[in-house]
Amino acid sequence: MNKILITSLLGLFSLCQLNLSYATDVYITIDENGNRIFSDTPSKASRTHKIKEISTIPAIKVPKTTATPINVKANDSSYTKLSITSPSAEIHISRDKLGTFLVSAQVSPALDPLDEAVLMFDGQEISSGQQLSWQINSADRGAHRLQVIARDKESKQVKISSETISVYVKR
Secondary structure (H helix, E strand, C coil): CHHHHHHHHHHHHHHHHHHHHHCCCEEEEECCCCCEEEECCCCCCCEEECCCCCCCCCCCCCCCCCCCCCCHHHCCCCCCEEEEEECCCCCEEECCCCCCEEEEEEEECCCCCCEEEEEEECCEEEEEECCCEEEECCCCCEEEEEEEEEEECCCCCEEEECCCEEEEEEC
16 A cells, blocks of 8 residues: 555655756857857856746637627618619610620629529520629620519519610611
């Protein structure tokens, strides 16, 4: 019993001494070229260097938030304006050899990520997505109707639509 107690006490004492063994002195020696040499063993020309304690900054405590997450589905976008900005209504467009021209629109407020903008060309859906500019390819000469609508991506319910404008494509 005494052997176990003595062994336990010696083991505990040696564990306590581990922290002290890491604390060592640092010595500085300056060589013939003026360079400083740091070492943990002293020499005849060395002097003891005092190490400053490392400054620490306590971590910032971040308060827990009581906010509730926003249900994106609950935010029903109410658009106030949707209009075709280019081309202008009743304009005559000189098409290139491929019958290509650009259409762009503007919506206010910005298009919701759950909605999409749809370009209607002569009553037919040409393209849909988050973009508000489109390139019309192979447009025949003559009168064409353009309209842009904003709708829900899933249900396809129209939320707002621009006025229908007419453009005239020339050769």
